[in-house]
Amino acid sequence: MKTFKRKLGILAIFKGSIEEATFNEKSYYTRISLIGQKLGIRIFVFSPRHVNFASKTITGFRLVNGNWEKELFRFPVLIYDRFFRGPYVKKNNHILQEMQNNADLTFLGRGLSGKWQVHQMLSQSADLNPLLPPTELFTVQSFIEKLETNGSLLIKPLAGTHGNGVVRIQKRNSQDGQTKYELTGRTLHNKPFRLVLPSQKQTIKKVNRLTKKKEYLIQPFLQLATKEGFPFDIRILVQKNGQGKWQTTGKAVRIGNKKSITSNLHGGGMATALHPFLEDHYPQEICSHIIDTLDHIATTLPPFLEKKHGRLVELGIDAGVDPEGNVWIIEVNSRPGRDVFRHIKDRQAIATSIKQPVHYARYLLEEHIGG
Template identity: 50%
Template sequence: MKSKITKPKEWYNLGIIAYCNGPTFTEKDYYRNLTLVGRKVGIRVFVFSPRQVDFDSRTTIGYEFKNGVWQTHTFPLPPLIYDRCFMGPAYRNYKPFIEKLQNDPKIMFMGRGLSGKWEVYKMLECLPEITKWLPDTKPLAISEMMERLKSNETVVIKPMSGTHGYGVVRFAKGGNGYEATGRARRTNVPFRRSFKSLAQVRQFVTSFTAGLNFIIQPYLSLSTRNGVPFDVRVLVQKNGSGEWQTTGKAVRLGNKESITSNLHGGGHAAPLSSFLAANFSSSQTAMIETEINALVSVLPPALEKHHGSLFELGIDIGVDQQGRVWLIEVNSRPGRAVFRMIDDSTARLRAVTQPISYANYLMKERVGGY
């Protein structure tokens, strides 16, 4: 008869690292739901800042949703961490502490976060099964950009490490000169600017991009025929068996004044199938859905093989007016609001339960089962 193995309680702790200012942090609703789902399977979920860890005592100040409120406690460092520290200006202040946790042999991360847009693109272009969906992308060189505009090409620039559409700008020839349409770097407010000459464009771009690295891409007509920008967000996650599974798909639509469809810029959402049927022919719709499914099927395992451990991805897909499918962006710390906006209860539930199911799977694998 086998003897029963008793595991210490801390084996069942799941720590979420986030940008915390004391008990103040974003995504509280999501973390609360993770806590409630985790509690049902015996996993204790808490949120903490990597900057609040005491590596000598291997403890951290953390925040746990209990009895209807967020409570502050001191926790032992968890054996499993869910990284929700988003890329952006704040990340550099957290990176050394995150890396120290990642290098701790007693700690496992549910997935290693992807880097900025350029680093991800360089990985993707090495994957032959992905390249047909990739738009041409390069680091921004202002002199080359001026040559492309001089040749009447329309281009888009994006911050390498930006999120939510901040700092994305389209430049095109128009009127008696050139026009820029985009979103401000710091406020995400939409703007339009006109320039009489390339010299004025150069001056603006030099100022606009100062202190931040950008990429440049050809402008793709990723909008409806009425000029409404849109993209397709697909959330894929690993399930309780450690296998990739599609959680949900939705269309994000922006305002006509914007060139991005990001929800943080005031956009809204729609179910994928009905949106495609309303904007494309039946044959185009079938082809687009087939292409999206093919891309979503091959991307996660291929990217993980090149990058290392991943467990959930937000895949942003563009569809141009000819029905061609493009891979726009891959995010390893995806949001979930889009499924609430289209009232997709199945995707909303799975988006919260899958992380706990996968955490449960990893814990069982690591400690030999419950």
């Protein structure tokens, strides 16, 4: 059993047997492990099902000469949580809760609990609240009132990712004078769909089926698309650095398909560099306003949210921009991906995004936790 003290365990999702190195994001963890070796930190990857609380041990996989080898480790001082929530939570929730409550384990950052909770925390900031779309929990009565008043709205699951389950509902007046309702979005399994229903009653029935197994939010449908009709958002990646300070790693634009209402890369979107995109779509003075607002969000949101929520290590902040140049905070993710920077070939952002969690881990080990 390895007793090396400077250890960082990466809590990951395994695609197959936990007896084999079948975890997601393997290339990312490989690069993290190589950085850890240079910094004197032993890194291993494990599943919640690898944890033995009685013996305070974890069976994990460590990179050895380019290969992932299974070993038995004593509890690491630090854990980097990359265990994406979703269908995996129910079967592992009791283990995750026990890990978070265990005095022998310290997380680099604790995962955010959901969109509604994040919205409630951010709405307490005088700086950030004006940038939040009006948001409330879904109820049938509220849904009917908002739809009839505004003519369109957006519903999204509290715990959804990658645009899954996000649906736009719009009232449409047909040529025969009848009101119809158009539903456009993605299922919880990320399948795009478009449906036109002839009555409010049938629309409510369909929405009830969509929201039956999950809690949903209601928001106004904002026009966050180019003049050509391509939906887009801006991903800001902020991370703690080797001095324990928040730092902006990079920004990039994600552009969706015209038939989509979201711009997630998992939904078939593409990515492009921020500044050229803005210059192509907005006048110079509006571009400057957008950049200033994004920088303000990047510096204001992380410390405020951390103060309300507890320790965080990195955040993916998704911002939308409407045709007038108003910036909106759409979503905040505590387990952000990095693919957007690979798509735009931003090598500096890619390298920084990978090294920061390990450098922050070293900071905690040396300055706060000891080693």
